[in-house]
Amino acid sequence: MPVSGDIKAVDASQPGDSQVQVYAVAPRDGATPNEVVDGFLESMTSDDSDFRTTRKYLTKEASRRWKPSAETSVLAKAPNRSDRPVHDHDRTTTEVTYTLTGEQVATVDAQNAYQPLVPTDFSRTLHLVREKTPDGKEWRIDSVPDGLVLGQSDFKRLYRSVNKYYFATGRSDAEATLVADPVYLRNRTDPSTGMDTVTQAVRSLLRGPTDWLRPAVASRFPKGTDLRKGVVSLTPDDRNVLKVPLDKNADGTGQRVCRMMASQVLFTLRDLTSARVEQVELQRSDGSPLCVLDADQAEAYAPDGSSGGPDSQYFVDAKGRVERIPGSTRGSGEPEPVAGPFGDGALKVSAVGVARDEQSAAALSQHNESLYVASIAADGELPVPALTSKAADPEDRLTAPSWDGRGDLWVADRDPDDSRLLRLPHGTDKPQEVTVPSLGGSRIAGLRLSSDGVRIALLLTKDGHTTLKIGRIERLGPQDDAEVSVVDLRQAAPQFADVTAVSWSGRSRLVVVGKEQGGVQQVRYVQADGSTPSSGVLPGVNQVLAIAAADDEQLPLMADTFGDGIVKLLPGDNWQTVLKEGSALVYPG
Known part of the structure; x- marks a missing residue:
């Protein structure tokens, strides 16, 4: 027992061990x-x-x-x-x-x-x-x-954050990609009532996507599918196989669709159990197997499966050329110029966005005036600009470009007289304007696309402040000629009065650089739904201008700083200098 020191007020509601079970007490007789x-x-x-x-x-x-x-x-x-x-x-x-x-x-x-x-x-x-x-x-x-x-x-x-997974709409089964739909489930420890977290997660998955994401995704489970009557708990066996008994609504499902259903379950449960679920067996209402899928087979539908290899880092060197740090080196390799006009000095570059397959890239000219798209895997001539801004001030011209998981290229023109969000289908087609009905007088100052191509992170400037919002991308019409819009913008980091930079970091998480009202600059993780994980605040680093994270959360976080050049942060480590000279570092996307 302490016998000296200051007296401090203690909040009766303190963070506790999530494994500790707290029992409710009924009211006593004669309670006031x-x-x-x-x-x-x-x-x-x-x-x-x-x-x-x-x-x-x-x-x-x-x-x-x-x-x-x-x-x-x-x-x-x-x-x-x-x-x-x-x-x-x-x-x-x-x-x-x-x-x-x-x-x-x-x-x-x-x-x-x-x-x-x-x-x-x-x-x-x-x-x-x-x-x-x-x-x-x-x-x-x-x-x-x-x-x-x-x-x-x-x-x-x-409560704990759980990502449910559904398939992006408007894509063929051969191109099917899962999209994370974050929800919060209450931690439960009572399998006898079916309220353990695994069972809750599967039941929530079967109920379908949340209202915000629903217009852009679909479940492969037949409508109305639920767990078989009488099933109260789902537990992986000693071989890490999870058997999921379904009701009669799923009895007639074919093998291809069933495997897609099983992949939804596998990804949803990936981070939930201490013993990883390695295989899912979906069962008919009579208990017979409907289909079986293992974790490796489910990777075909992974939200971040478009790269196919370890993501390299790309940056602009002091001469305005695009250079590459090989992905297998975790940010420690020797930089080398990329192939093509962005690496041979034919164009002085100010910012770059690399396609997720790392075969081509989009780059801005030195003063953000023009956007060029060219190969970075083979030599070639500098093409004509795909887009040019007419704004007089470089800060009012084009934003750094970003690629979605469908291979489309996105950029915003910040011209006060003609502010637009633009998409170049396949990265090379004619730019198409994307409507954003709920901007509310704000101007797009920066953007980053999610790997699934369903969500976009927008830095929006209004009244001298820049905030972060997440929008849902909707596509109407044929896949090759869709009318695209960004709708239902929602706050993603309301604790920040000003946001400097943002990058997607994994399937449903962003890393954000910003300041609270009257505070100093912080770097922290934010979930796509705007919640902040308990370990969200990262070690401080001075004067961050840009931030870059990979879909693979084990790759280092990279930051472009004023004065210290490009620095990196590996999990469990502190920031380390990578390059004294260099800027605009990005991962593919």
């Missing part, structure tokens, strides 16, 4: 209104299956109506309740009203989809009455909003 409200809030943070104990704080009618899964309000800290309850009748104590307050930072909807919020005031009321029970009259809550109210630390202890 304060005890009922406090007990109700505390029981929300327990491992109470279906909130059976939590409902004991409610009247019978309120318990029947209350829907805890409707929404979860995430507050910066555990909710405060009004110290003095408001009595509805001055002369009686048969009704009492409490107010719950706090600062809300996020919400999780009924589909378990997370949405970050700019911190905003939160207020909810609870109404209590004295209800008749076999032991006499007891205080119980008779009016309660649907959903849960949790402090951020409890939320992080109780």
